[in-house]
Amino acid sequence: MSTLSPTSGLKLILGSGSPRRLELLAQIGVTPSEVRPPDVDEDPRKGELPREYVNRIASDKAAAIACAEDEVVLCADTTVAMGRRIMGKPEGEAEAAEFLYALSGRRHRVITAVAVKRGTQVWQKDVVTTVSMKRLSNPEVNSYLASGDWKGKAGGYAIQGPAGAFIPWINGSFTGVVGLPLAETAGLLTAAGYPLYGA
Numbered sequence: 097m098s099t100l101s102p103t104s105g106l107k108l109i110l111g112s113g114s115p116r117r118l119e120l121l122a123q124i125g126v127t128p129s130e131v132r133p134p135d136v137d138e139d140p141r142k143g144e145l146p147r148e149y150v151n152r153i154a155s156d157k158a159a160a161i162a163c164a165e166d167e168v169v170l171c172a173d174t175t176v177a178m179g180r181r182i183m184g185k186p187e188g189e190a191e192a193a194e195f196l197y198a199l200s201g202r203r204h205r206v207i208t209a210v211a212v213k214r215g216t217q218v219w220q221k222d223v224v225t226t227v228s229m230k231r232l233s234n235p236e237v238n239s240y241l242a243s244g245d246w247k248g249k250a251g252g253y254a255i256q257g258p259a260g261a262f263i264p265w266i267n268g269s270f271t272g273v274v275g276l277p278l279a280e281t282a283g284l285l286t287a288a289g290y291p292l293y294g295a
């Protein structure tokens with residue numbers, strides 16, 4: 097189902113398997129016509145900086161999704177960065193625990209890059225948010241790990257879930273941390289000619 101006006105004829109394709117991104121789009125009244133999860137190699141390159149990395153992956157995701165002339169494709173990539181260190185989705189509980197102890201009591205950045213493609217043109221933007229995590233006790237870490245909420249989340253936590261109790265402060269975009277910065281995404285979709293407000 098699409099929220100597009102029938103005159104525009106443009107279809108939105110969400111190039112992401114992330115249920116968070118689908119929900120965030122719904123928050124601004126956008127329902128993609130289709131979801132096409134990308135399949136790209138998300139391994140960072142040697143020496144690659146976090147911001148370069150997320151932009152490269154968002155752009156690779158957009159390139160990996162085939163699109164017809166009447167389609168606009170939206171892709172994004174989110175990563176957690178501590179200095180030069182890139183923390184992607186943990187491979188298992190042990191890595192999630194390692195990430196949480198590294199983030200405990202410190203500030204880090206969450207970077208989301210968004211890429212919108214129409215035809216051969218791509219509009220792209222990244223949003224950086226600084227996040228402060230309180231110092232975590234062993235019982236806090238253990239109960240969070242037991243919840244399983246860390247699975248599939250960059251840095252091994254999700255601010256919108258139980259880990260919200262660990263985050264007293266952020267500076268930037270809450271929706272960006274969750275995986276899709278809505279203000280910037282709306283700007284990119286508009287730039288690509290997608291009629292957000294039923295134009």
Ligand SMILES: Cc1cn([C@H]2C[C@H](O)[C@@H](COP(=O)(O)OP(=O)(O)OP(=O)(O)O)O2)c(=O)[nH]c1=O
Nearest residue numbers: 112113114173174249250253254255273274275
């Ligand atoms: C830091 C943080 C990350 N995340 C999520 C957002 C992203 O879905 C995920 C990072 O993985 P991504 O590789 O950005 O996305 P994905 O694998 O979920 O989906 P796809 O590649 O198909 O687009 O981490 C949260 O939901 N909350 C948070 O607080």
